[in-house]
Amino acid sequence: MKQINKFQVKSIKKGTIIDHIPIKMGIKLLSLFELNNSSQNIIIGLNLPSVLIGYKDLIKINNTFINQDQVNQLAVYTPDATVNYIEEYKVISKITPSLPDFVKNIIICPNDNCISRSELKFSKFRIISKNKLSKYLKCIYCEREFARHLMSIK
The missing domain is CATH 3.30.70.140 (Aspartate carbamoyltransferase regulatory subunit, N-terminal domain)
Structure with a gap:
């Protein structure tokens, strides 16, 4: 067939x-x-x-x-x-996309106390690991590390 x-x-x-x-x-x-x-x-x-x-x-x-x-x-x-x-x-x-060194203005910091959520209205994250399984984003304002799946799009 x-x-x-x-x-x-x-x-x-x-x-x-x-x-x-x-x-x-x-x-x-x-x-x-x-x-x-x-x-x-x-x-x-x-x-x-x-x-x-x-x-x-x-x-x-x-x-x-x-x-x-x-x-x-x-x-x-x-x-x-x-x-x-x-x-x-x-x-x-x-x-095929590759992770940049920084991402900005596309995701919201999951930390409710982060200044980027209330005062700055923008965010910036450093990519600290390009391993998909690890926590690989670090907010440059509150310095907390997060996995991609915890992030939400602006």
Whole structure:
């Protein structure tokens, strides 16, 4: 029997595809990159079948290429995601995010007593370990260390 492959999400001619996003993270990433305020066409697929991870979310952004800082910020939430740059419906570059040395203004410090929550209205974290299993974020204001899964997106 011949297998027929059908795309579940429309192709884009030019732009960025963020693929292999863990389920339930796609919507959060829209906020992270303020894509909900974009004038570009954005296609989001939720709970799509994936050979690699079972199920995944996917974001396609027409006519927009996210920059390297944004790609690296992805690593905080989706360390196994891939970013594909598309031209004329073809992948011209494929990038796997890597953790940056610092992340700022994308996550909220879990420490209720941290000054960044009440007075500064922004946060900044140092990446102290790139090991996914350890506590690897340290707030530069309260100096407490946290694991990624305890963080919430601004």
